[in-house]
Amino acid sequence: MACRQPPARQQEQPAQEMPGMVWIPAGSFMMGSEEFEDSKPVHKVTLEGFWMDEHEVTNAQFAEFVKATGYVTDAEKPLKPEDYPGVDPDKLKPGSAVFTPPAHPVALDNPMQWWEYVYGASWQHPFGPNSNINGKDNDPVVHVSFIDAAAYAKWAGKRLPTEAEWEMAARQGKPSAAYYWGDTLKPKGRWPANIFQGDFPWNNTLEDGYAGVAPVKSFPPNAYGLYDMDGNVWEWCVDYYRPDSYTEKEETNPKGPADSYDPEEPGAVKRVQRGGSFLCSDQYCIRYKAGSRGKGEVSSGGNNLGFRCVKDK
Template sequence: MAVRQAASGSKSGATGSDKMVLIPGGTFQMGADEFPDARPLHSVTVNGFWMDEHEVTNAEFARFVAATKYVTVAERPLNPNDYPGVPAEQLVPGSAVFTPPTQKVSLANPLQWWEYVKGASWQHPNGPKSSINGHENEPVIHVSYDDAAAYAKWAGKRLPTEAEWEFAAQGGKGNRTYYWGGELKPAGKWIANIYQGDFPAHNTTEDGFVGAAPVKSFPANPYGLYDMDGNVWEWCQDLYRPDYYMKSPENDPQGPADSYDPDEPGAVKRVQRGGSFLCSDQYCIRYKAGSRGKGEVSSGSNNLGFRCVRDK
């Protein structure tokens, strides 16, 4: 069926369009047997909704900041009470930036390729000397869950539920290995921005991008949505629990009432979906259909963004 599209009409600019796509409601099989926290496959019904056709861009987020004077979590001063014993001069705002090692390393310790960069934020993706000038049509990054939710509220939208996100990503095609189909490279072409090469030290950039790509750089899915696989992870509204699918309701699930991650029991986490430009067949294969990500609500990184939805 043809999918109707419409601009939100609230805010438009030279880059980014705020265009939303009408996603029909329906029943689908949610989850993936390949991933322990995405089991079991289960039947879910969602109502129709509107979804941003692409991830929120730097240009769109800049309009929000200009209108509200909002300061993201990565830009806010750090509270010394949260970091007992850490010298005050080290409590500098920043965010996590992928920093590839110069040689092959064990994949057991992600700290070998992630670095907390002081001054890194959505406006300065790689640190104070970097800028988003010339990158206005790329996804906004270094946004926490609260940052994403604040933008969504300002725009008259909200973040998608995990079920809405997966239903939209399937594009009406049901469960497949990847959201686009059964082959990683249909007709020999990369159709999502993920990592090629020897992770994390050598990115061959066969898909044309070393980091986040401008939105709409790859083909849309059958619903007219771009980058539901790869590019940047996307926040969902659901709290994260690895066992939630065992008791998730069938109709319009909203996520569990509390968060629990056995890897970090004290952290409050929300679901992230879609994988990023750092996912590969060697590490983090969660660009595959049905897989789930997770993130502590106040943290961001240079491979994490979001898109919004609106009730039908």
Template structure:
């Protein structure tokens, strides 16, 4: 069932809230030996063991810390771009959830003129407007015609090198299958993002701006309507705009949230498998028990300590599988052939 429209009033916060140790056999630093030559835009992430989760008390669903061992896998070096997604659409004729017509039978009582394809777009008020951080509808709007092709509505066009956005889990999974890949498990995603760093505040280390340099596309200034653009970007940045991590992966933090394959449960870490975990068998969020949700990781250009701090290492996001917005995308992984 089409979900973007009805979730606008109570699920958009999920887009905004929404530690690593390598095994002894693997280098535990930023060594070039951890990098592998990219193959068709993918980077080999070698097998290893790390400590997954966060000690931050504000991330209760990322606890307890637990050891995870993973087999090697290939991962896209950056988020899937509009250019890449366009090739998928051209080859298959696929329509994203945001582009599909809405069946009035799914939304009884809602006027037909309101049932228009579209998606959620970050639309902050003017800088002089007083904003309550308890009300996401002050900066999120459902925009008719917004989709991956038209990220801000019908008068906008997607840029080739930017991450594709307005992508639901359903859309991301369809692309991955077409490409002969899959979505990463949550454990694979965190292991790749940490890139060997142990118990760090951020995926790149302990300082927000090491040597005075921004390491990710996140929000600076007063949220949501006082973006100072100190990192050089307002909104989504082109992929590879920031340095890669020690594994050779770009934008594992900030820019856009990324879908993972796992169903979301806040207590899953209490019973997670220790080797190649694939997540719980189903979804349950006590805040919205009737919705099927998958994990999202990495935060986005809207994250900051003032409001959304889930760009920090080990933190988790979540989203209903057919929901989308202009700060939500994905990347893929592929198993290593035996």
């Protein structure tokens, strides 16, 4: 009787374990989505295997980094008047964007109705100077810019994922589906991710149990053992953002375009974000769907934005 070959993942996984990380085996997949203009065309991508953090970087992990290095995040740094010509210097105070839901229905044409720049908001004070992260060691760290995330990754001996790596890990070796977990938004009557239920942005019915971020591992992992690849917080990727970066050409270990361009903000340098957040809703932001892309200016953050790291074999 012929011996059965073990799964490819077991064959490829290095003998050395990486605590807190999951091995993503080498393979090919169809990247992108025909549902979103900046995710077209769907094209074949082949990647080498790599390690990925099993969950988003937490407050406790980021605190270790800050304690060891004295690092100051972008949200905590004083603003330079020369970078903001015409703005009253007295109003140039460090802070970050915080989701602040209105108390009534609003037209969904202006995000400023539910986002507020809050002085003193940072990773240690998610909602402003009077808030803190006491007892929230296992919440994903937020208000981290791309620059902050890359600094942490370097200190940890890791790096940020390419968006191809991120998507292959999220697809977990399965055929294309509407969502990373399958074709049904709420399989078996349970919410598989921390997203927004109810009427966005003012009436969150909390069917998944969370109004904001959820502690890591609050929802089931995917087939690779990765948590929160959908919802909870957006995650930084290393690729520059361009809406025209995809082509029909097959790619091997793609690193993204050489520069950034967003026609909505031509002067801003942006990197790709993936996975959606606790604010994703079919009424407004559907970018938690499989193959979709997000974007963000590299020095900016918010209370729905975090990251996880990867490491080469």
